[in-house]
C-alpha cells in the first residue's frame with residue numbers, strides 16, 4: 001500500500017468520473033509534491049471541483065487511484081485521508097461560536113481538551129481572529145467567516161489543504177487581501193495545498209504549479225511562468241493572461257508567416273514550414289507597441305481605446321478584419337479611428353498548428 005516516496009504528497013492515477021453516462025473527468029494523471037501549492041483552473045464545468053472532491057473523498061472515483069502521502073486512499077472516507085477542505089460557502093455552524101466552530105472537528109475526533117485549546121489559540125493567532133472567538137458566524141463579515149473556515153482546517157493539522165473557490169464570495173478588495181493571506185499561510189505552514197479557482201490572477205499568484213483543465217482533461221500543468229510564456233496550445237494561451245493573447249489567423253510564407261498582408265519573420269520563433277499552410281500567430285498585448293511613425297510590422301486601425309492610468313488598451317482591427325488588443329505601457333494620446341503601425345519582437349510571438357498545438 002505504501003510506495004515509499006516520501007516527497008510525493010498526492011498522486012492521481014488515471015482518475016475518471018462519470019455521472020451515469022456522462023463522463024466529466026477523462027483519466028487524469030498528476031503528481032503533487034510535498035509542500036507544493038497547486039491550483040486547478042479552467043472554465044466553468046471543466047471538472048475542477050469534481051477532481052478536488054475526489055481527492056477529498058467527497059465524490060467517489062469512477063475509475064483510477066488516489067494516493068495521499070504514499071497511502072492508497074481511493075476507498076477511504078474523507079476523515080481518514082489526512083485532508084482538510086475549505087469551501088466557498090464557508091460551511092460554518094451558525095448556532096456555534098467561532099471558538100466552538102474551530103474546536104468542533106477536534107472534539108468529534110476526541111482530541112484532548114488542552115490540545116484543542118492550544119490548537120484553537122495557535123490557529124486564531126495565525127489568522128488574526130483571536131478577538132472574534134466568542135462571536136457567532138452571523139456576527140462576522142464575509143472575510144472573517146472565511147478566516148474561521150480556514151482556521152477550522154488548520155486546527156486539524158492535515159497533510160493536505162483543499163480549497164474550493166474559497167474567495168469567490170468576497171468583494172474584489174477583500175479577495176486581494178485574502179489571497180495574500182493564503183500565500184502567507186502557505187509559506188508559514190509549508191503544507192501541500194490544492195486550490196480550485198476560475199480566477200487566473202489567483203492561479204498565477206498563488207501557484208507553484210498550475211493545472212489548466214478543459215472538459216475533464218489536463219491541457220497543461222506547469223509553473224505560472226511556463227504556462228504564461230510557453231503555453232502548450234491555443235486554449236491555454238487564450239485562457240491565461242488578461243487582456244487575452246491575440247491569436248491571429250496566418251499562413252506560412254517564405255521564411256515566415258503572413259498576417260493581414262504583412263510578413264513576419266519567424267526564424268527567431270524557431271520554426272519554419274512549407275508555404276501555404278494555415279498557422280496561428282499568438283502575440284501578447286503587452287508585447288505590441290505603437291510605432292512613432294506609423295511604420296511597423298503590422299498596421300492596424302484603432303476601434304476603441306481605454307485609458308487605465310498606468311497603461312492604455314487599444315482595441316484594433318487589422319486590414320483583414322481580425323481584431324487585436326494592444327496593451328500600451330506609458331499611455332499615449334491615440335484616439336479611435338486612427339491608423340497605427342505596431343512593433344513587436346518576433347521572438348515574443350508564439351506559433352500554433354491547425355489543431356491549436358504549439359509549434360517550436
Ligand SMILES: Nc1ncnc2c1ncn2[C@@H]1O[C@H](COP(=O)(O)OP(=O)(O)OP(=O)(O)O)[C@@H](O)[C@H]1O
Pocket residue numbers: 019022024042043044045046047048049050051198
Ligand atoms: N452530481 C452531478 N450529476 C451530474 N453531473 C454533474 C454533477 N456534478 C457535476 N456534474 C457535471 O460535471 C461537470 C464538472 O463539474 P464541476 O463542478 O467539477 O466543474 P467546475 O470546473 O468546478 O465548474 P465551476 O467552475 O462552474 O464550479 C459539469 O459538466 C457538471 O455539470
